[in-house]
Amino acid sequence: MTTDVAEGAGAIGAPALAGIDRRSAIDAVRMRIGMAISLGLLKPGERLPDQQEVALGLSVSPITARRALASLAEQGVVVRRRGRGGGTFVADEPPQAVLQELSASPAESQAVHRLVDRRLLFECAVTHYAAANASPGQLAELERLTGEMAASTNWSDYHQADERFHRLVAAASGLGTAVEAYNETLAELYGYFIPYPIELLHRSNRDHIALVAALQAGDVAAAVEVSRRHVDILHRTMFMGLAGT
Known part of the structure; x- marks a missing residue:
């Protein structure tokens, strides 16, 4: 549920949230998606919305969403498929070590x-x-x-x-x-x-x-x-x- 909220105001680690571990906007998105997978809210094989929709849904810029998804794909947390029926999907077996790193302090x-x-x-x-x-x-x-x-x-x-x-x-x-x-x-x-x-x-x-x-x-x-x-x-x-x- 989003108007495009400025990342400096809404991202995890924003100055207004004193005492929170500082994260880049990209790392914040990675953590939020990773936690959803760890908690079973996003299931293996589930298709994520397209990049623009991910950006709107997480109140970040499209480029932040794109880079975060690319990073998660490189680490095997999500997979990207081309062609008809393609898109970004939760990996069947996301690396547990990576998911453990993508957690809130x-x-x-x-x-x-x-x-x-x-x-x-x-x-x-x-x-x-x-x-x-x-x-x-x-x-x-x-x-x-x-x-x-x-x-x-x-x-x-x-x-x-x-x-x-x-x-x-x-x-x-x-x-x-x-x-x-x-x-x-x-x-x-x-x-x-x-x-x-x-x-x-x-x-x-x-x-x-x-x-x-x-x-x-x-x-x-x-x-x-x-x-x-x-x-x-x-x-x-x-x-x-x-x-x-």
Whole structure:
């Protein structure tokens, strides 16, 4: 789920995330794909979206995505096939030694959860005010985006719609410069997004649908509770609890 977020703001190792191991944008993408494979979120033989979609789904530039995928191919983590039915696929037996290197450090894992806590505060605030201030046009667009996410067939398409959805909720709050702070936190957290199976993302979209219903009803308490639960789940799913947390 994505607008092309500047890599300096969203990439792992960005200065705003004090204490995190510094990584290049390319290494950050390599780690995020490698972790998804290690955690079984990307399966052997699974086809990745094309390079442009990988870039959009991971909020990096196309050249960063291309170089990261080329590096993973050189190491045997993914394989590239030409011709009809070609593309980039997870290797049948990715080298375990390489996958072990492509993991988040304890500092990175802790930073993710600090970001989730920060987002939780922002999410509840913007949702509270969106329930009171969202315009009919904004509500209609939010509902349309839930349909777009429901129709998504891969994690990249879903992630792009997901980002537009959450940024629109924030904009609907009318909280001015606080929306900018929210968007900055969202960009930092999306810098850690790893590919998830589309069926899990579709399940997450149920929260979006429930949130839109609460916003349409002007039910502040229900909307805030949906947002709280939605973000709280990140604590239990980001890196699946296996990355040094």
